[in-house]
Amino acid sequence: MPIPKGGAGTPRILGAVIMAAPIVAALVCIGIGRYSISVRETLYVLCSPFTGNEIDGTAGTVIFNVRLPRILQALLVGGGLAVAGASFQALFSNPLATPDTLGVATGASFGAVLALLFHSDALTVQFSAMGFGFLALFATTFISRQDGRNSVIMVVLAGIVVSALFEALLSLVQYVANPEDTLPTITYWLLGSMTKASYMGLASGLPLIVSGTLLIFLLRWRLNVLSLQEDEAKSMGINVRNTRLAVMTASTMVTAASISLCGQVGWIGLLVPHMSRMLYGSDNRLVIPASISLGGAMMVLIDTAARSAMAAEIPVSILTALIGAPFFVFLLRKTRGARL
Amino acid sequence: MNFAVEKGCFSYGAREILREVAFSVGPGEILSVLGPNGVGKTTLLRCMMGFLKWKSGRTLIDGRDILDMKQSDIWKKIAYVPQSKISVFSYTALEMVLMGRTAHLRVFALPTAEDRHIAETVMEEVGITSLRGKKCSQLSGGELQMVLIARAMTARPLLLILDEPESNLDFKNQLIVLQTIRRMSAESGIAAIVNTHYPAHALQISDKSLILTKEGVNFYGPSKDIVSEDNMRSAFDVRVLIRDVLFEGRTHKSVIPVSVAG
Numbered sequence: 181m182p183i184p185k186g187g188a189g190t191p192r193i194l195g196a197v198i199m200a201a202p203i204v205a206a207l208v209c210i211g212i213g214r215y216s217i218s219v220r221e222t223l224y225v226l227c228s229p230f231t232g233n234e235i236d237g238t239a240g241t242v243i244f245n246v247r248l249p250r251i252l253q254a255l256l257v258g259g260g261l262a263v264a265g266a267s268f269q270a271l272f273s274n275p276l277a278t279p280d281t282l283g284v285a286t287g288a289s290f291g292a293v294l295a296l297l298f299h300s301d302a303l304t305v306q307f308s309a310m311g312f313g314f315l316a317l318f319a320t321t322f323i324s325r326q327d328g329r330n331s332v333i334m335v336v337l338a339g340i341v342v343s344a345l346f347e348a349l350l351s352l353v354q355y356v357a358n359p360e361d362t363l364p365t366i367t368y369w370l371l372g373s374m375t376k377a378s379y380m381g382l383a384s385g386l387p388l389i390v391s392g393t394l395l396i397f398l399l400r401w402r403l404n405v406l407s408l409q410e411d412e413a414k415s416m417g418i419n420v421r422n423t424r425l426a427v428m429t430a431s432t433m434v435t436a437a438s439i440s441l442c443g444q445v446g447w448i449g450l451l452v453p454h455m456s457r458m459l460y461g462s463d464n465r466l467v468i469p470a471s472i473s474l475g476g477a478m479m480v481l482i483d484t485a486a487r488s489a490m491a492a493e494i495p496v497s498i499l500t501a502l503i504g505a506p507f508f509v510f511l512l513r514k515t516r517g518a519r520l
Numbered sequence: 521m522n523f524a525v526e527k528g529c530f531s532y533g534a535r536e537i538l539r540e541v542a543f544s545v546g547p548g549e550i551l552s553v554l555g556p557n558g559v560g561k562t563t564l565l566r567c568m569m570g571f572l573k574w575k576s577g578r579t580l581i582d583g584r585d586i587l588d589m590k591q592s593d594i595w596k597k598i599a600y601v602p603q604s605k606i607s608v609f610s611y612t613a614l615e616m617v618l619m620g621r622t623a624h625l626r627v628f629a630l631p632t633a634e635d636r637h638i639a640e641t642v643m644e645e646v647g648i649t650s651l652r653g654k655k656c657s658q659l660s661g662g663e664l665q666m667v668l669i670a671r672a673m674t675a676r677p678l679l680l681i682l683d684e685p686e687s688n689l690d691f692k693n694q695l696i697v698l699q700t701i702r703r704m705s706a707e708s709g710i711a712a713i714v715n716t717h718y719p720a721h722a723l724q725i726s727d728k729s730l731i732l733t734k735e736g737v738n739f740y741g742p743s744k745d746i747v748s749e750d751n752m753r754s755a756f757d758v759r760v761l762i763r764d765v766l767f768e769g770r771t772h773k774s775v776i777p778v779s780v781a782g
Binding site for chain 1: 566569571580591592594595596599600603612613615620622623626627628629630631655675686745
């Protein structure tokens with residue numbers, strides 16, 4: 181894998197670029213769309229609540245009421261799904277472990293859809309998603325555990341089984357859903373989209389995503405240790421069981437809250453951590469912050485493409501797969517089988 | 521520090537593995553654990569460090585049962601060197617060695633510049649400074665073993681526990697590993713417990729030896745008495761000759777397996 185070489189300044193510049201990526205992406209993408217706004221004007225409008233400047237009415241409405249909540253949601257969800265993927269990979273010492281492959285995403289989707297079926301409010305949807313996400317994660321962990329270890333292949337197989345199970349339950353919910361009323365909501369939601377982004381939704385999802393991400397960020401050194409074999413990890417003097425549980429909780433929380441906000445958006449949890457590792461190697465001290473940053477930036481870019489590439493909006497999950505799958509093949513070929 | 525096991529017994533279900541194992545290791549002492557394949561050498565290591573629970577018996581550090589001690593306190597005193605395996609990780613050697621500092625860090629803390637300095641010093645002591653930026657997945661078996669030893673040393677322990685550190689290594693790397701263990705003990709007073717397949721290595725570096733047998737009889741005492749032709753025969757079912765070889769004024773013990781005992 182290529183590692184950036186060069187003087188002591190190179191990593192610092194790279195770090196600065198990565199940290200700035202989501203902010204730059206957000207500023208540029210806010211202006212993109214049918215009503216286009218320059219970056220300069222965007223900045224002017226965004227600062228107006230603080231500076232008290234007079235702003236153009238249309239630009240203000242477009243930015244504050246339409247695009248800003250959506251961009252913020254993309255940042256939040258992208259960063260969250262990426263960091264959840266990175267932490268699952270360290271936790272299972274498995275380069276293929278992601279919210280999707282472990283069945284967490286499908287479990288959480290089922291939980292969310294089940295709540296939608298009963299017209300529940302946003303908070304109930306989230307907690308239902310979280311509950312079933314946990315259930316899926318524990319099922320995968322339990323099924324794949326042999327002699328106190330989760331082998332790479334068993335985790336992937338167990339994830340497929342658990343995903344299939346919740347997939348079937350999802351279909352069942354769709355089957356019984358009212359075609360006039362709940363079914364369209366559920367189907368559209370399942371496709372994954374940011375169109376419904378609102379400050380209300382953000383307020384309900386933000387606490388879980390931010391606190392989960394923060395916990396993983398704080399535990400990032402211990403993530404390195406957790407990725408060793410269990411005996412080795414214990415011999416580093418950490419409480420392996422509690423640390424694992426904390427990371428699992430945080431990652432599931434983030435995944436479930438993200439899915440509740442915008443449906444099942446795949447690939448980010450696989451792609452972004454691997455990109456980060458291509459830049460930084462395996463050390464989670466750098467991989468975790470880089471994943472948060474790049475995940476946010478990437479989601480903003482993809483969502484902007486989803487809403488402005490064609491006259492009609494494309495569901496964002498379709499785009500992440502269209503971009504993600506070939507890019508991941510490229511990564512696999514380049515790294516000769518994804519290494520952690 | 522004194523590390524001791526008292527009457528350690530362990531079984532997997534009904535199958536008894538370890539019966540009344542007892543030994544103690546004082547400062548700077550090296551203990552070798554010998555025995556045929558499958559007799560439970562690794563199980564013994566896992567039990568004595570608390571990864572597996574003794575069925576009866578206990579592990580003591582300075583007279584205190586390790587079950588009553590905090591994990592982070594135990595692992596500031598003892599450090600474990602597992603068998604080196606090529607894995608999916610590509611942490612650099614320095615990152616890997618730095619992980620050895622974790623027992624000294626608080627939950628949310630990152631290694632400090634001082635921790636990094638300790639890691640670099642240990643790498644220099646062990647002679648692997650040149651591996652610093654190399655990825656562990658690209659190291660040879662011998663190099664990786666030295667990285668794991670350095671990682672253990674970075675915790676600044678008083679006792680190293682090594683699981684077959686010289687297996688799968690060529691002659692030169694075997695010598696390097698053995699000399700390193702011996703030097704740590706001589707220069708820094710660090711004790712060591714070493715699982716090994718090689719009786720000659722036990723005679724070469726260890727003060728004490730423990731031989732486990734399938735019959736559940738354990739031989740324990742000073743290496744020169746315990747690693748004997750008779751004990752080797754009853755433990756391994758192999759006739760061996762143990763001879764002194766004089767070379768450049770020093771006596772080297774040589775262990776020659778002659779035939780499988782009937």
